Amino acid sequence: MNRARGNYAFNTFNYVLLALLGFATVFPFLNLLAISLNDTLDTMRGGIYFLPRKWTLLNYEIIFRENGLLMAGVRSVIRTVLGTTLGLFCTTLLAYALSRKEFFLRKQLNVVLVLTMYINGGLIPTYLLIRNLHLMNHFAVYILPLLISVYNVIIMRSYFEQLPDGITESAKIDGASDFQVLFRIVLQISLPVLSTIALFIAVGHWNSWFDNYLYASRNQNLSLLQYTLQKVLIQSANEIVSDNGHANVQAIRNNPESIRAAITMVVTLPILFVYPFLQKYFVKGITIGAMKE
Amino acid sequence: MKMVKRKYGFALGTSAVLLAGLVTGCSGNDNEGASPSASQTESAPASSSAAASGSASASAAPSQDLTPITYTINTSDDKLTWESPITKKLTEKTGVSLKYDLTVGDQFQKWDLWLASNDYPDIISLDPKYTQKYKDAGAIIPLNDLIDQYGPHIKEKFGKYYNLLKDKDGKIYALYNVNASQEASPDATGNFIIQQDVLKEAGYPQVKTLDQLYELIKAYKEKHPKVDGKDTIGFAAAMLSYTMNISFNNPIVSSNGWPDNGNFKVQDNGDVNYIPVTDDAKSYYKFLNKLYRDGLFDKEAFSLDSIQAKISQGRVLAAYAPGWFLGDSEKALRAAGKPGSTYAHLPIYANENVDDHSNAMTPTAGGGLSWTISAGAKNPERIIQFIDYLFSDEGQVLTQWGIESEDYTVQDGKRTVAEGLLAQRSSDPDVDYKRGFKSTGTGGMPWFGIGNGAKLADGDYATPLTKDSVVQTYDDTTKATLAAYGKQVWADFLPPVNFVPGYLWQLTPPESVKVQQQKIDDAWRKNLPKIVMSKSDDEFESSWTTMVGSIQKSGLDDMNKAYTQLWADFNATYESTIGG
Numbered sequence: 001m002n003r004a005r006g007n008y009a010f011n012t013f014n015y016v017l018l019a020l021l022g023f024a025t026v027f028p029f030l031n032l033l034a035i036s037l038n039d040t041l042d043t044m045r046g047g048i049y050f051l052p053r054k055w056t057l058l059n060y061e062i063i064f065r066e067n068g069l070l071m072a073g074v075r076s077v078i079r080t081v082l083g084t085t086l087g088l089f090c091t092t093l094l095a096y097a098l099s100r101k102e103f104f105l106r107k108q109l110n111v112v113l114v115l116t117m118y119i120n121g122g123l124i125p126t127y128l129l130i131r132n133l134h135l136m137n138h139f140a141v142y143i144l145p146l147l148i149s150v151y152n153v154i155i156m157r158s159y160f161e162q163l164p165d166g167i168t169e170s171a172k173i174d175g176a177s178d179f180q181v182l183f184r185i186v187l188q189i190s191l192p193v194l195s196t197i198a199l200f201i202a203v204g205h206w207n208s209w210f211d212n213y214l215y216a217s218r219n220q221n222l223s224l225l226q227y228t229l230q231k232v233l234i235q236s237a238n239e240i241v242s243d244n245g246h247a248n249v250q251a252i253r254n255n256p257e258s259i260r261a262a263i264t265m266v267v268t269l270p271i272l273f274v275y276p277f278l279q280k281y282f283v284k285g286i287t288i289g290a291m292k293e
Numbered sequence: 294m295k296m297v298k299r300k301y302g303f304a305l306g307t308s309a310v311l312l313a314g315l316v317t318g319c320s321g322n323d324n325e326g327a328s329p330s331a332s333q334t335e336s337a338p339a340s341s342s343a344a345a346s347g348s349a350s351a352s353a354a355p356s357q358d359l360t361p362i363t364y365t366i367n368t369s370d371d372k373l374t375w376e377s378p379i380t381k382k383l384t385e386k387t388g389v390s391l392k393y394d395l396t397v398g399d400q401f402q403k404w405d406l407w408l409a410s411n412d413y414p415d416i417i418s419l420d421p422k423y424t425q426k427y428k429d430a431g432a433i434i435p436l437n438d439l440i441d442q443y444g445p446h447i448k449e450k451f452g453k454y455y456n457l458l459k460d461k462d463g464k465i466y467a468l469y470n471v472n473a474s475q476e477a478s479p480d481a482t483g484n485f486i487i488q489q490d491v492l493k494e495a496g497y498p499q500v501k502t503l504d505q506l507y508e509l510i511k512a513y514k515e516k517h518p519k520v521d522g523k524d525t526i527g528f529a530a531a532m533l534s535y536t537m538n539i540s541f542n543n544p545i546v547s548s549n550g551w552p553d554n555g556n557f558k559v560q561d562n563g564d565v566n567y568i569p570v571t572d573d574a575k576s577y578y579k580f581l582n583k584l585y586r587d588g589l590f591d592k593e594a595f596s597l598d599s600i601q602a603k604i605s606q607g608r609v610l611a612a613y614a615p616g617w618f619l620g621d622s623e624k625a626l627r628a629a630g631k632p633g634s635t636y637a638h639l640p641i642y643a644n645e646n647v648d649d650h651s652n653a654m655t656p657t658a659g660g661g662l663s664w665t666i667s668a669g670a671k672n673p674e675r676i677i678q679f680i681d682y683l684f685s686d687e688g689q690v691l692t693q694w695g696i697e698s699e700d701y702t703v704q705d706g707k708r709t710v711a712e713g714l715l716a717q718r719s720s721d722p723d724v725d726y727k728r729g730f731k732s733t734g735t736g737g738m739p740w741f742g743i744g745n746g747a748k749l750a751d752g753d754y755a756t757p758l759t760k761d762s763v764v765q766t767y768d769d770t771t772k773a774t775l776a777a778y779g780k781q782v783w784a785d786f787l788p789p790v791n792f793v794p795g796y797l798w799q800l801t802p803p804e805s806v807k808v809q810q811q812k813i814d815d816a817w818r819k820n821l822p823k824i825v826m827s828k829s830d831d832e833f834e835s836s837w838t839t840m841v842g843s844i845q846k847s848g849l850d851d852m853n854k855a856y857t858q859l860w861a862d863f864n865a866t867y868e869s870t871i872g873g
Contacts, residue, residue, distance in 0.1 A: 041621060041624060041628045041629075042628075044601060044602060045605040045606050046606060046627060048602075062684055122400070124406060124409045127410060128409065128410055213397055217394075217395060227397070230398065232371075234369075234371075234372070234397055234398060235372060238370065251622065253722045
């Protein structure tokens, strides 16, 4: 009796807490959605929470009016797919080599790689390096420098290291080559880490705009989605400042706040849609791993 | 063997890159680097004067070279385009087209990268600090000879202020606009704002002092404690980042009638003092404290809220807010059908006897972005010819008024903005981009305009922004308020223009007191809320003493001294250049 009541109280408390937490996570998003769909001048007056007060699609219209947005989106998708595939492949090869105890340069290479996590060349030398490699204003600049992320390599290496040695040894005894061991055996039971790393890489590629700004801003045909949207946002913020106090412009401009809200929707929704599918994959990957062990 | 060779080559390449990074990193950082960069600067003028003399024979003939040529120029404005009627006309007249090189985001970073990699546009639009950096690295060329040869209109428009363009070494590196106007721009306004309904209800009284302002908002709030169910805010302010200066420093400047020198007051003897610890600051904070104790001061002033939402709700009766600080909130009020809640923009003073010198103007627009010409630009004389055309009367009319019969009409020798353009301006915010009125980096006005209110040789205004055009943009409420005071525009409330050589905030702050300055600003930010929210006179006094004490401890004297020196140096240079 007492115990049941205690359980009940605990459950109630739990549900309330989780509900509040869930609300705190979802609310900013819903709020931005409402703002993105609300009239820009009305938004300035504050008090928009869940529902727009003066419904409009103008904020989205302004974003989609930007020239070349569609092509920029296509380029972003190509970059993400290509970058993730190649990145995952290279990360796997390096991580696997580093996880093998018989690899003679293992220790040294580990040190070299970890060093790059703490020490980097700085902005200007990196810029000059990219320039001297003739990667400026070239699509390869989106892919090549990001092929290897040491952080990802270390995660994957640790995963490979905790796999039982017996698996690879028995495969070797059965006459499998190193590549066969990696692709036929190790990777088959490493889906959880592969999908996690793939997600890291993909989100990184999808969100990246800085390399576009630094290395490829002079070639309009290389503009990516995030960079293009960044341009729209900064432009709208600049205009608000430069217009005010000038009697010339009487027409109403859209507030950066509204545009920011709409942009957030445009860039997060694709990821939001992809996530559930990948999550299913996570669970599957984990179960496969468990069964093998 | 082959393998080894390749490795070696790779190592060499890497070290070369590192070395290049080191070298450029050094020259980029070295502001005063006289010796290493001197040779570079020396060589630049040599090559440019060679180019100049090469084409000198061509320009001896009356017709100027109109062969099409394209120059690149940097901008942070994504909407600039050369595909507009006005810019096409510019190409027709000069042969020059500009191609915009867009820098989104942190342009300073981009400028550093360009300098490090010797990869910049032909015309580089830079601020004064980077102009020095680029000059020291030999990346931009001096323009004196080119202007002597190809820039008669530049010289004519600058007139006696021409020498102000010169750098310490006597050479001109950057071009920006000159202000030929003798009056304040007709769209200038005072910086205190009062809701027009407040004035109307009180029968449009004269509001000259802070005390009068206090009485007005007190009376109005008693009658109208709520606006749409929310508390009326007598006097609003904001504290987030730089807005603190607007709410708690600048009103002290304006209400005492000083020219705006940022956080500093320049005394007649040349001494420079940090404003927040002056007696003038104390009496302004006393005024805010009085408002606070009567429940008239914005309760959220010290939160991170922006002032614009409150204003757009129509709850704020008065505040200190320059026009640009209001954003679109007045438009929002009009859209919500509350024109009475929009503002009168007035100068208001600490007391009756303030002699107002705050309406100051500098003779040139130095201090902002300006045009420099890169050492790599081909035929720099074509760029100067292009700029010279912009400075000519014909160029001024084209860039400020537009194309005759499309953008403006002429009647009895006077230009008037065409109805069509006015209509477009009230419906399409981008019309000025589409027509080509917008440019980048030419100082305070687009395309080196010579100022609103200035006149050209034909006797007519150089720009379309006149009193009449400003009045056209007012709504009926504003017109009624102005009529009640017998004025036409808000600028009519301002005192006559006062010419000053420059402002302290335009100068590069002294590096030596950077740390002290940060500490002092922190101490000010930390202590101010207590002062304004004091519950009694004693508390006010003690909080004030605490703040002054902690600011003095943070190195106030050092900072004041450094700024006094900076100001003295600037004035000495000004006097010597304008004389010579």
